Structures are given as C-alpha cells and as structure tokens.
Amino acid sequence: MKNLLIVLAGPTCVGKTDVSISIAGHFGCEIISADSRQFYREMKTGTAVPSEGQLAEIKHHFIRFISINQYYSASLFERDVLKILPGLFRKKNLALMTGGSGLYMNAVCSGIDDIPDVDPVIRDKYLKKNKEEGIAGLRIALKMLDPEHYDRVDLKNPKRIIRALEICESTGRPYSSFLTKQKQERDFRILKIGLERPREELYERINARVDTMIDNGLESEAHDLFVSRHLNALNSVGYREFFDYFEGKITRDKAVELIKRNTRRYAKRQLTWWARDMEITWFGAEDLRKIISHIEMKL
Numbered sequence: 001m002k003n004l005l006i007v008l009a010g011p012t013c014v015g016k017t018d019v020s021i022s023i024a025g026h027f028g029c030e031i032i033s034a035d036s037r038q039f040y041r042e043m044k045t046g047t048a049v050p051s052e053g054q055l056a057e058i059k060h061h062f063i064r065f066i067s068i069n070q071y072y073s074a075s076l077f078e079r080d081v082l083k084i085l086p087g088l089f090r091k092k093n094l095a096l097m098t099g100g101s102g103l104y105m106n107a108v109c110s111g112i113d114d115i116p117d118v119d120p121v122i123r124d125k126y127l128k129k130n131k132e133e134g135i136a137g138l139r140i141a142l143k144m145l146d147p148e149h150y151d152r153v154d155l156k157n158p159k160r161i162i163r164a165l166e167i168c169e170s171t172g173r174p175y176s177s178f179l180t181k182q183k184q185e186r187d188f189r190i191l192k193i194g195l196e197r198p199r200e201e202l203y204e205r206i207n208a209r210v211d212t213m214i215d216n217g218l219e220s221e222a223h224d225l226f227v228s229r230h231l232n233a234l235n236s237v238g239y240r241e242f243f244d245y246f247e248g249k250i251t252r253d254k255a256v257e258l259i260k261r262n263t264r265r266y267a268k269r270q271l272t273w274w275a276r277d278m279e280i281t282w283f284g285a286e287d288l289r290k291i292i293s294h295i296e297m298k299l
Contacts, residue, residue, distance in 0.1 A: 003089040003188040007105055008098035009274050010195035011267035013205040015285040017050050020098040021058050022288055029092045030059045032081055034099030037236055040068045045213055045221045046238035068233040078107035102273040111184025118170040126162045131230055141165055146174040159232050191298050193291060194280040203264050210260045237262045
C-alpha cells in the first residue's frame with residue numbers, strides 16, 4: 001500500500017487553498033476538492049472557489065461539476081472519489097484531498113453507511129414543508145419518526161433533518177437504523193493534516209473574505225439565484241442572508257453582518273467536528289515547510 005491520500009482539513013478561511021496548491025506543486029500531484037459548496041457551478045462568488053490561475057496551475061477535481069438542481073450526497077462523493085483515485089495513483093503515488101466538508105471527507109476515508117436513494121417526490125414534500133412551516137415543522141416530524149436521531153442531529157440544519165425524514169418515509173425504517181458506523185478498509189494509506197490559526201486572526205480573515213465576496217458581486221449572484229432559493233444547495237451562508245434581504249425581512253447591512261457572523265459560527269462547527277478526529281496532525285497555516293517535511297517522512 002504505497003499509495004498515499006493526504007487529507008488537508010481546516011476551517012473556512014484558514015488558508016487551505018494556498019497550502020494545498022503549494023503541496024500539490026511540490027509533490028506533482030492533483031487535488032480533490034471536498035468542499036460541498038464548491039461542487040455547484042452556479043455558486044462561484046459565494047463559495048470561494050480557487051481562482052482561474054490556481055485551477056490552471058494544479059488540476060482540481062469536483063470543482064463546479066454539477067448543477068444546483070442535481071442531487072448529490074456524501075455517499076455519491078465517496079463513490080466518485082474512489083472511482084478516480086486509481087487513475088490518480090497511476091500517475092503519482094500521492095493525491096491530495098482538501099476542503100471544509102467533514103462529512104464528505106470522512107466518507108472517503110472511512111466509508112459511509114449504505115443508505116438507499118429516495119424518491120424525489122418525497123424529498124420535494126419535505127422541502128415544501130420546510131418552506132411552509134419552517135424548521136420547527138421538520139423537527140416535530142423527525143421526533144415522531146426517529147426520536148433517536150432527533151437527539152443527536154444538528155437541529156439547526158434543515159438539510160440534515162430533511163435527509164433523515166426522507167429516508168424514514170422512503171424505507172419505513174428510522175434513519176438511525178442505517179447508521180452502523182462500520183469503518184471501511186481502503187487499499188491506500190491516509191495521512192490527515194489540519195490547518196489552524198489563532199481564533200481572532202481566523203475571524204478577521206473571515207470578515208475580510210466576506211467583504212471581498214461582496215465587492216466581487218456576491219449580491220448579484222444571489223439575486224440571480226433567488227428564484228431557486230428553495231433548493232438545498234442554496235441553503236448556504238452568503239446566499240440565504242441575501243435572500244432574506246431581497247424578501248424585505250432584513251436590511252442589506254444586516255444581511256452582510258449575518259453573513260460574517262454565520263460564517264464564523266460555521267468555522268466553529270468545523271473545528272468541533274475535526275477535534276474528535278485523533279488521526280489529524282495539526283499545523284499552523286504558515287508552517288508549509290513543516291507540513292511538507294511531515295509528508296515526506298510518510299512517503
């Protein structure tokens with residue numbers, strides 16, 4: 001098992017893009033993006049996709065490759081990444097996966113439970129329920145159908161709740177019954193690296209990035225996507241706040257303030273997720289030489 005998959009994790013705005021490109025350039029490998037927001041081709045400004053120059057410098061996979069109208073999941077991402085990895089390893093015995101979506105990265109590293117596909121009609125039913133009743137209605141339904149999962153799911157995340165509800169209704173079984181947490185063996189080695197910065201510095205970077213996104217046309221992009229605001233893909237920080245502004249619920253200044261606040265909260269949730277993974281070795285975001293030396297020791 002000489003092939004090595006480097007997994008570069010870290011919160012939003014910590015600097016994963018620049019570090020990943022430097023690592024890939026040093027070792028001559030390609031990059032797998034595991035940022036679920038960057039999958040969608042219509043969402044460019046609000047998801048901080050690598051620049052055209054960065055994409056030209058290093059080949060990236062899974063950047064803006066599907067539409068917001070298409071269904072995609074962690075299990076599909078696991079399938080697709082495992083499908084392309086043999087080809088990447090034939091070119092180089094090393095590949096790099098980076099992004100902010102811990103669930104998707106974990107699916108590749110450890111596998112994800114074999115959860116069946118669902119009828120789109122059922123998904124649309126719960127999307128409509130969310131639109132009409134809000135997240136409170138979804139919570140009530142989940143508590144009735146799967147109280148065990150209700151006790152552990154993020155009750156502030158309608159996407160996660162809808163996923164559980166559609167599985168419950170499609171299969172007639174609680175969603176929790178599919179979550180066996182059995183780790184899958186891989187035929188390649190995995191090296192997990194985490195990037196961190198002091199919290200105050202990270203928050204300053206988040207605020208600055210939001211300002212840059214707005215200068216680059218985030219409001220216009222959100223306006224173009226407003227008609228599709230009911231889609232799961234658009235239940236994302238940077239878009240939903242502008243949707244509330246367009247609907248007259250908040251002011252523009254408040255929308256910008258909330259984008260910054262909600263992005264900071266998202267970063268905190270990401271750090272909480274990865275803090276549970278004892279396989280991650282953490283480095284300062286500026287410690288590129290130490291990171292490269294760490295990788296070379298494992299090769």
